[in-house]
Amino acid sequence: MDILIVDGYNIIGAWPELKALKDKDLAQARDLLIAKMAELQAYSGFRVIVVFDAYFVQGIEKKYKNHRVEVIFTKENETADERIEKMAIQLSNRKTQIHVATSDYTEQWAIFGQGALRISARELLTEVNELEKRIEKNVKNIQVNKPASKIPISSEVAEIFEKWRRGER
Template sequence: MKNIFVDGYNVINSWPGLKDVKGYSFESARQELIETLSNYAAYKGHKIFIVFDAHMVSGSIEKREKISDYIIVIFTREGETADNFIEREVNRIGRKSEVCVVTSDSLEQQIVFQRGAVRMSSIEFYHEIKSVELKIKSRIRKKYSEKRHRLQDRVSENILEELEKIRRSK
């Protein structure tokens, strides 16, 4: 299973639709990001760690919330940035398993690359997400159209002939 670490606020500030939401709040943007990534992770089978900075929150301790088998949301502890957390985790597992880090911070990209992770910018990830969303919609549309049943598939031939006579007589 591929592990993806997402710098949450970096992505929120980079993606159209998240930073420009009417009535924008960090909470609503976080929730929308989590929902979007949940669909992506379930479709691709990746485990995604969404990391949000809480380093400026006085007295904050690290908080982890398992949203599903695929999504874990992390709020860093006081004094620790999302970058610090991601670097530490990549150090721990970067060369043992497949890891991708999503951030547009070029210095962070270089650091995690040196530690064994693949890097992807927030905008590249946005386009990857949009591509997968189109695939999901296409698959749903295809399944829906396969389940459609026409009347002529369910009615005997003689009844169809009678219905056709009625239709023509009007």
């Protein structure tokens, strides 16, 4: 199994779209990152964990799932780097390959020491952009190759059926 651990605020600060959004609405930037990681998880099969440190969100540690992506806010006075290092140790075994997405140079060396592989913010952005292009291409192919109706009907009848389907009269 492959596990991708994402340093949330590091990625938000490195991706132009998320960085611009962060300046307006930090919560929305986090949500967009999580949504993009959900797409990556669904397409790649990786287990994805996004870690945000309590620096921007004070309070107790919080864990939840959003779009099947595990989201962790560290406890107060614990950095995302510290949590990621602990997780790399805890989750590592012979059948699991840990990947850590961060552009923090110090963190990259620390995770190398734990046997994890690093993915820079730029590499992750490239991978996500390529994934979005593949998804868009697949959707277009499905739309183009959409099977015709099994029973040929006129456009007027199709319009009536569509109104019924929507509950209109």
